[in-house]
Amino acid sequence: LVTGASTSLGQLTPAGTYNAIGFNVQDNTIWGSVQNVNGQIFRLNPDLTVNIFTIPNLPGFYNTGDIDFNGHLYLYGSNQSTFYVVDVDPNSSTYLQLVDPANGFVLDTAPFGTAITPYNASDWAFNPVDNQLYAATAFGQVIRIDPLTGSSTPLTTVGLPSPGAFGAQFFDNEGAMYALYNANGNIYRITFSGNNATAVQFSASVASANNDGARCAFALLNLVEVTKSVDPASTCPGGTLTFTSVIENVGALLTADNVVFTDDIPAGTTFVSGS
Template sequence: MNMHETVKSTYPRHPQGRPTLGRRLTGWVASVALAVAGLIASDGAQAAVPFEGCPLDAYQTIESENPADRYGLYGIDLAEGSQTLIGTLGSTAVFDPDFNGIGFNERDRFIYGFNRAEQRLVRIGSDGAGGAEFASAGPVTGLPAGFRTYVADIGDDNNYYAMNDQGSLWKIDLATNAATLVGSFTSAVGRITDMAFNPLDGQLYGVGSNGHIVRINPLTAASVRVGKIEVNPATYGAVYFDSQGTLYANPNSGEQTERIRNVHTDTPVASKLPALGRSTPSNDGARCKRAPPPVADLNVLKTLDSEDGDVDGFAEPGENLTYKLTVTNIGVIASGAHTFYEVLPANTTLVSITGGTSSCAAGDEGARLCVITVPGPVAPQGGTADVFLTVKVADPLPDDAAEITNIATDDTDSPPPEGCDATTGVCSTPPVCDPATDPDHCVVTPLTLPDVSISKELTAGGPT
C-alpha cells in the first residue's frame, strides 16, 4: 500500500487544545509510526512521540532553579505571548546543565537540542520530558572538543545549525550525526543569543541585546546588521518565525515578547505581545517556521462599486460614487472588531457609510482621514465583511481637478497615508497613490468636465 494515500489533510489539535497545521496519520499508519518511534528510542528511554503536523505554538525550554525539574518545555501562544507548561525535562543525563540550542525539524516533527556534557543531540517529543531521548547512539563527530551552543536552529536541508562560543557556525547532519564547519560569524555585528530560519529568504536571524537585527548566511556564516528596533537592553534567548516572515523574540528577563515585522529591511517594525514571559537564566526557542501566525490576519480590498452619473468609469460633478471595501481574514482564527484607515477623497463630501462605523460623519468634506471599524467576528480562512462608502463629487469642481483619488489601508497599526494626521484626521496635502503599484488599496477615477467651447460669428454689419 502507498502510505501517502492514507494521509488526510486536517487541522489536528495540539495536546493542550490549540490547533496545529499539517497532516494527521490515520489508521494503522499512525500505529506504525509510533512503533517505529519506539524502536529508535535510545538508552532505554520511553519513545518520543512527534508533534502533530506543523504546530501554531512556538516552544521554549526554560531553565528553573529546581534541580528536579531543571528544564520545562513550554508552548508559547503567539497571539498573546502566554505560556503553557507541556512537560518538565528533569535533571537526567539527557539534560545536562548546558542543554540549549533547540530547533524544530519539519521533516520528523521533533524538537532537537544539544547536550554539552555528552556532545550529543537530544530529541524532544510532543509530551516534553516523557519521551526525550538522545537522537543518536554516540557523540556528534567532527566537532571541536567541549563544543557548546545556545544559538541554533534546523534548516530545510535536515541540518542542525549551531554557533559556538567562539562564533563559529557549524552544521550537523541529522541523518549521519556528522558536523561540518560552515564559517565564522562576523563579530563586528554584535552578539546574539539565538537564531532562527526565515521561511521567506532562507537566512538565519537573531536579535542583539541593543535591538539590532542580525542576518546570517547559512552557507558562509557571513553576517550583517539589517535594522534596529527600539528596546530596553535585553538578552533575547529565544527567537522564532512565522510563515509570513515575522520574527518573535523572547527576552530572558521575562518581559513581553517582541513581534518584529520587516526584519529583512532597514526599517523593522516591533510591537509587544500582551502577556509577560518568565524570567530565567537560560532559555531557547523553536517553532515550525511554516506555521502561520495564530491570529486573525485581515486585509482590505477597495473597488469602485457603483456610480450614478452618465459616463461609466468617470467622476462627474454632483455624481455619487460608492466604494466597496472588502475585509478578508486569511488568518486561522476569527477576528474581533477591525479598524483601518480610509481617506475621504479631495473634492468630495461623505454621504454615507454602511457595514461599519466611522470617525467621519455625513457631510464631512475631503480630503480627510477616517477610521473605519468593522464589527467582528470575521470568520477565519477566507471569511469576509463588506463596507460601502458613498461620496458626492463637488459641483462645481476646481479648474485644476483631474481625478478623484481614494485610498484605504489594511489596518491602523501602520502609519496613515502621507499628508494625513492620525490624531486630527486632517490631510494637509491630499494623498496620492498609483493603482498600478497598489491595486488593492488605491482607486483613481478620472474626471469628466463639461465640454465647453466658444465660437464667434459675425451676424450683422459693422460700422460704416
C-alpha cells in the same frame, strides 16, 4: 504566541539542561544542544523523552540554534567566531555528522565549522521567506546571516529594548520574526524591509532566563478564539436550548481577516427555523 499564555507539558526524560533548539520539519521533533557536555546534541520526542547523540568533531556546547527546512541544525555560541552545522535529517547519508554548508552540505573536514563575525545573541532563527538566519542581539539590533557562508549584515533596527538577552527567537510563515525579551517576558514581532528591521510588542509572557525557543514556521497564528455556551444547560424533550458563540480576535496587534465560522447542530437536537 498570540496571547503569551503558557502551558507546562511536563518533565523531560532524562532530565537535563537543553538549549539551542530548533524545530525539524523532516521528523517533526525538536533538536538542540546538550548544555555543559561537549559534542552532544539531542532530539526531543513528542512524548517528552530525549535521545542524546555524540557528534564526531563537534567541539563545545551551544546556546544558539535553529534548523533549516532540509534538516540542518545550525549551532552557535554567543561571541564565538565559528558556527557548526549538524545533519539531523534521518533519511540523509550524512545523518548525525558535521556538514559543510559552503560546499553543498558534504561531510565537513578540518578545520571544522564556518567562520562568522562574533556577536552577542542568545538565539537565532531561519526566515522561511528568504532562507536566511536572523538574530536579535543583546544590544537591540537584528543581524542577518547567510547560512552558507557566515557573512553577516547588521540591520538598522528600531523598537527592540536594550540591553538584555532575547532567549527565544523564531519566525512565522509570512517572514515575521518573534523575539522574547528575557527581562520582562515581552514578545516582539519584527518585520523587515531591505536592511531595516522594525519591532513592535506583540504579546506578553513572563520574565525568564536560561530559555530558548523554536517553532514550525509553517504553523498558522491562532488569532481567533471561540467560546461557546448554552442556556439552559439541560432540558426535557421538546424544550429549547439557546447556544451562544463569542468569536474574539485575541491578538493585540494583528487583525483576523477572512474568518469563516461554522457550527454543526448538536446530535439529538433540531434547528428552530428563524432562530
